[in-house]
Amino acid sequence: MSIPFPFADRLKMPLIVAPMFLVSNPKMAVAACRAGVIGSYPAHSTRTKEVYEEWLYESEEALAVSENNGEKPAPLAVNLVVHSSNARMEGDLEITIRHKVPIVLTSKGAPEEVFKEIHNYGGVTMHDVASARHAEKAVAAGADALIAVAGGAGGHCGTINPFALVNEIRQVTDKPIILAGGMSSGQDVLAAEAMGASMVYMGTRFIATEESLAPSDYRDSLIEGKATDIFLSAALDGAPANWYAPSLVKAGIDLEELAMTKPGAIVTSSGQSKQRYKAIWSAGHGIGATKSVQKTADLCEQLILEYEQARTQFVGSIA
Structure with a gap:
């Protein structure tokens, strides 16, 4: 070291x-x-x-x-x-x-x-x-x-x-x-x-x-997560970010549509979309190592x- x-x-x-x-x-x-x-x-x-x-x-x-x-x-x-x-x-x-x-x-x-x-x-x-x-x-x-x-x-x-x-x-x-x-x-x-x-x-x-x-459901959910659950998108706020796909789906976001959405479109749209954004979680590719809280x-x-x-x-x- x-x-x-x-x-x-x-x-x-x-x-x-x-x-x-x-x-x-x-x-x-x-x-x-x-x-x-x-x-x-x-x-x-x-x-x-x-x-x-x-x-x-x-x-x-x-x-x-x-x-x-x-x-x-x-x-x-x-x-x-x-x-x-x-x-x-x-x-x-x-x-x-x-x-x-x-x-x-x-x-x-x-x-x-x-x-x-x-x-x-x-x-x-x-x-x-x-x-x-x-x-x-x-x-x-x-x-x-x-x-x-x-x-x-x-x-x-x-x-x-x-x-x-x-x-x-x-x-x-x-x-x-x-x-x-x-x-x-x-x-x-x-x-x-x-x-x-x-x-x-x-x-x-x-x-x-x-x-x-x-939140406890965020922490608990990661225990079941895998690297394939991570979704890269710049649509939410204009910058590339890795999001936890199950939280996107739970928020009612279609992943195929998200993949085609221009950077920043969600945050710059309606107040309802901004509120939905707050319930979306992020995580990285190392998620699979999380086995317990x-x-x-x-x-x-x-x-x-x-x-x-x-x-x-x-x-x-x-x-």
């Missing part, structure tokens, strides 16, 4: 529990941090910037208790949408800076001034990219690391095979790469390292955890064990 950041000694494996809209929360993030992996949540999962700050206070207090008890938790990360279209960007960024959040996961745009403000207090910036062109822009703006969102990631995703994406990004920069898309086991994390990634983003496995904000800490422990065993077996096989 080779992670070029000062928090590397706090990690038991090179993993970030991905920030999932309306799923991730302080309890999940703190449980992950205490288990030795980076926990996170999106600032925009909260109704207001004031609630976002309450989440940060809750997280900080819980992690301080962990430290006082002699534990060495991994750092917290938050996701900020840094595109100018985000009306909350300025307020959320101000709060993030005030709390000196250790790791900031940025998406949708790569403004240089945002990275500078985070660097001023010593924060680390990791930016979402889905192509080598995106990576070049993020590096030029000052991102410390790149989150390579490949095809297979849950929710908004890239469309490029992870092998090809890592290879093309590596051709334009030597910045650390965090690979996202379809990984669901400790073995997968080790494989990503072998490909050239420094860390891995994993989200879908953590939807079905006790701390998750996902677990505590976040237990899932992290399982992944760490898988990672360590895979590393030992791999080293033994090439000795």
Whole structure:
């Protein structure tokens, strides 16, 4: 495990529990941090910037208790949408800076001034990219690391095979790469390292955890899910995203019609369509590894064990 950041000694494996809209929360993030992996949540999962700050206070207090008890938790990360279209960007960024959040996961745009403000207090910036062109822009703006969102990631995703994406990004920069898309086991994390990634983003496995904000029927449904249940479409909000097909069908959406619908058509149409959209769930290609609803800490422990065993077996096989 080779992670070029000062928090590397706090990690038991090179993993970030991905920030999932309306799923991730302080309890999940703190449980992950205490288990030795980076926990996170999106600032925009909260109704207001004031609630976002309450989440940060809750997280900080819980992690301080962990430290006082002699534990060495991994750092917290938050996701900020840094595109100018985000009306909350300025307020959320101000709060993030005030709390000196250790790791900031940025998406949708790569403004240089945002990275500078985070660097001023010593924060680390990791930016979402889905192509080598995106990576070049993020590096030029000052991102410390790149989150390579490949095809297979849950929710908004890239469309490029992870092998090809890592290879093309590596051709334009030597910045650390965090690979996202379809990984669901400790073995997968080790494989990503072998490909050239420094860390891995994993989200879908953590939807079905006790701390998750996902409705119980969402969590339970994923246990029966397979990669073939994932449906890629940009029709719902204009950006490519992987959706859980059974939830689309349950919402009354015809998959054949959806496949032919132009990007963004559903969200930009009637209010009824927008309401229906809220009942649609996302998931990634790694869904098939979800076999039960677990505590976040237990899932992290399982992944760490898988990672360590895979590393030992791999080293033994090439000795």
